Amino acid sequence: MYPIRDFLNRSVVDFEWVDLDEVNDIPANKLDVIRNAGNYPTVEFPDGVLVCNPTLEEVAGHLGWINKPTYQEYDLSIYGAGPAGLSAAVYAASEGLKTVLIEKSAIGGQAGTSSLIENYMGFPQGISGAELAERARQQALKFGVEIVLLQEGINGTFYDNKIHVNLTDGSTLVAKANICATGVEYGKLNLPHEERFLHKGIYYGAGASEACFCHGKDVYIIGGGNSAGQAASYFSGFARKVFMVIRKGNLSDTLSDYLVKRIAGISNIEVMYHSEVKELEGDDILGRIKIFNNKTLTETWHDTSKLFICIGGNPNTEWAAANDIIRDVNGYLITGSNLLKFPEFQASWKLDRLPYHLETCVPGSFAAGDVRFNSVKRVASAVGEGAMAVTQVHQYLATI
Numbered sequence: 001m002y003p004i005r006d007f008l009n010r011s012v013v014d015f016e017w018v019d020l021d022e023v024n025d026i027p028a029n030k031l032d033v034i035r036n037a038g039n040y041p042t043v044e045f046p047d048g049v050l051v052c053n054p055t056l057e058e059v060a061g062h063l064g065w066i067n068k069p070t071y072q073e074y075d076l077s078i079y080g081a082g083p084a085g086l087s088a089a090v091y092a093a094s095e096g097l098k099t100v101l102i103e104k105s106a107i108g109g110q111a112g113t114s115s116l117i118e119n120y121m122g123f124p125q126g127i128s129g130a131e132l133a134e135r136a137r138q139q140a141l142k143f144g145v146e147i148v149l150l151q152e153g154i155n156g157t158f159y160d161n162k163i164h165v166n167l168t169d170g171s172t173l174v175a176k177a178n179i180c181a182t183g184v185e186y187g188k189l190n191l192p193h194e195e196r197f198l199h200k201g202i203y204y205g206a207g208a209s210e211a212c213f214c215h216g217k218d219v220y221i222i223g224g225g226n227s228a229g230q231a232a233s234y235f236s237g238f239a240r241k242v243f244m245v246i247r248k249g250n251l252s253d254t255l256s257d258y259l260v261k262r263i264a265g266i267s268n269i270e271v272m273y274h275s276e277v278k279e280l281e282g283d284d285i286l287g288r289i290k291i292f293n294n295k296t297l298t299e300t301w302h303d304t305s306k307l308f309i310c311i312g313g314n315p316n317t318e319w320a321a322a323n324d325i326i327r328d329v330n331g332y333l334i335t336g337s338n339l340l341k342f343p344e345f346q347a348s349w350k351l352d353r354l355p356y357h358l359e360t361c362v363p364g365s366f367a368a369g370d371v372r373f374n375s376v377k378r379v380a381s382a383v384g385e386g387a388m389a390v391t392q393v394h395q396y397l398a399t400i
């Protein structure tokens with residue numbers, strides 16, 4: 001159920017979530033259909049169609065969002081529709097490049113899961129990540145970008161001055177240049193039972209769509225970065241109490257100053273310093289967690305059915321494993337002058353010029369945003385890099 005709620009929430013689709021076990025005003029004949037199907041959740045679309053336990057593809061399909069690329073070849077293919085990819089799409093299409101944007105999940109990337117982005121210029125009251133992403137999506141469509149949702153670039157090969165990318169549906173997308181803006185994904189705890197409780201008490205990321213199910217509950221958030229801080233602030237408006245579980249002895253090393261102050265001022269948030277979650281227990285859903293204090297070396301059990309994991313992520317660059325794209329030991333894409341330190345770059349780069357600032361070791365293949373080695377990990381910088389990458393795409397295209 002969570003993936004559907006999360007997808008709709010991040011896609012800024014209004015919906016009502018009805019628990020069949022609670023009093024509700026669903027007509028009896030419709031209730032019978034749903035109960036007889038016995039396969040929840042059931043989604044009723046605006047045209048009245050009921051679909052039992054749909055996949056995300058089915059939901060997106062019914063909303064008219066599943067499109068296939070219309071051309072065989074594009075000037076530019078962009079992978080990832082977070083802030084970097086969306087910004088690149090807007091600038092590329094507005095400057096006349098035939099552009100396709102591929103997104104494996106929901107538009108907006110990590111930013112789309114943020115309840116309130118308060119440090120993005122131009123929005124003094126803040127803006128929800130989903131709304132910012134929806135505005136960018138509309139802007140990109142206005143300029144003629146093709147957006148292909150729920151498709152993933154799984155590997156790419158480079159020949160004839162073009163990138164050929166295999167997508168999950170088996171098709172191949174060809175473009176003269178590409179921008180990889182695939183961002184990062186939250187890390188896992190790697191604890192026993194973590195998979196079993198996924199979406200049944202354990203959620204990766206800030207999970208804003210889950211907030212209304214946290215009324216009166218004790219919510220635990222692991223992580224001390226801005227995403228965890230924002231989540232704590234947001235959930236405090238719903239939960240009985242919010243516990244931020246952090247390894248370190250302070251928040252100021254990892255959290256923006258405005259969030260440190262905000263959290264200190266919210267009475268139902270408690271920061272558990274020097275703390276690490278070590279065990280997960282429960283029956284069908286998560287029931288309790290064991291927290292180890294790395295200062296006092298003590299362990300305590302805490303009852304909870306809501307644990308949000310907002311710890312440092314891993315870059316989405318598995319697609320690069322099978323080709324010659326140079327990454328650092330953690331998988332981040334290396335671009336520009338940082339490539340000069342790599343002996344394999346010296347051996348493979350054949351051009352007279354050096355790579356542009358956001359260009360990888362393959363001419364015409366660029367990286368922007370969080371996926372790039374040494375990137376800033378902020379919405380504004382991802383947006384800036386998306387725009388900058390497009391300028392460098394133009395420079396590259398002028399040379400081929």
Ligand SMILES: Cc1cc2nc3c(=O)[nH]c(=O)nc-3n(C[C@H](O)[C@H](O)[C@H](O)COP(=O)(O)OP(=O)(O)OC[C@H]3O[C@@H](n4cnc5c(N)ncnc54)[C@H](O)[C@@H]3O)c2cc1C
Nearest residue numbers: 080082083084104109110111153183227369370377378379
């Ligand atoms: C909860 C939360 C709150 C935050 N709050 C703030 C804030 O207030 N201010 C701030 O400046 N920053 C904030 N950040 C950080 C900011 O959101 C990120 O730095 C920013 O989103 C990075 O943008 P990106 O486009 O590089 O990558 P991402 O946002 O990670 O987007 C990458 C996209 O690529 C897609 N993708 C991955 N692999 C593939 C593939 N193979 N094919 C196709 N698509 C793929 C993913 O599904 C994703 O949509 C927050 C992050 C989180 C998680």
